[in-house]
Amino acid sequence: MLFSEFEQNELDISSFSLELFTRFNNESQAAYLSRSVELLCDILHTRLGLLADLNRLKEEDFTVDEIALIDEIVLQAQMQCDSSNANNELNLSLLSDLIAYHDRGELGSSMDFDTTQRSRMFFDIQYAKASAKRESYWNTLFFLFNTSSTRRLAKTMLDGKKILLFGGGRSKLNVELNNHNINPDFLLNVDPFVDNLEIDSDEVVSFSAADSKLPSVLNQKSVNQVDEIWAEFSVPAYLHETNKIKILFENIHALLAVGGNARIWPLKVSGVGESSICRARKQMLIESVRWICSQANYELNLFKSAGSWGMVLTKLDKFNVSFTSKEVSLKVKNISTSN
């Protein structure tokens, strides 16, 4: 169905202009998806009430018009677009208000991390999994809703792609994606704290995502540049040494191919409250995002899912010099030496 075929009064929200869902020239896929999902949420909240938990909606909960609108978003999201120079200043300035704290204490072994495992799946929500009951990789890293057309979009986004999972635990995403006829080139799980893998678990590279030797360890496995990096409730939320947050972003920059996306959800650092160490971790996350955006033409998009903010960093194809990398690395150095 095309926009022009919609009767605006078929949707519950009469004041809403469907033209708003048209993709802008030069609007990246990540930017379009995060903008269109916000608009869609406004429509859904109007029908279901402001307190409705949209994360729990299943395909059968949508009206025919809403499904048609999601289909249209999927079509628009697949259009090719020329990337332009990203302007990240607004999103960078918002970061400090959006980064939250995650307090699970100082975990440092496989046994410790066993207690954090929620076995999140790519599409399916694990309703029985305590705090993770509203979360899947798709709805926290890509698009809030899971319908047959968004699964087709996932196929166009992921077929043939080289994917690194940072902190996947005992993930079985390869099997699940293949079951949906989605076939990445490879999907490797970089996680130093997993034992007792099951036969259908994703292959694990037992190494920290925040170790500066990660790129060379992966190079030895013939993994150089990848199209997607996913950190689902892993790093930076479980990094305790402030300096490791900086190394995480250096690794992302070293490993991400031009045109690739690094997706991180939630935007949380370890700790609770406003102690100096917590503030330093948060400040390091902000400066590291600022640093990576100065190293190439990255576009920073922010989105909210399951009550927490996340980010997508897309490495666009043109270099963007908004400020010198020397200035930024100096700032990062000042923070790392001050704690």
Ligand SMILES: C[S@@+](CC[C@H](N)C(=O)[O-])C[C@H]1O[C@@H](n2cnc3c(N)ncnc32)[C@H](O)[C@@H]1O
């Ligand atoms: C809460 S679990 C999440 C697991 C999985 N991503 C999910 O959503 O179900 C946190 C994961 O982060 C991993 N992790 C912790 N520190 C890490 C690091 N430095 N590098 C890579 N993974 C790490 C842990 O081993 C654990 O598997």
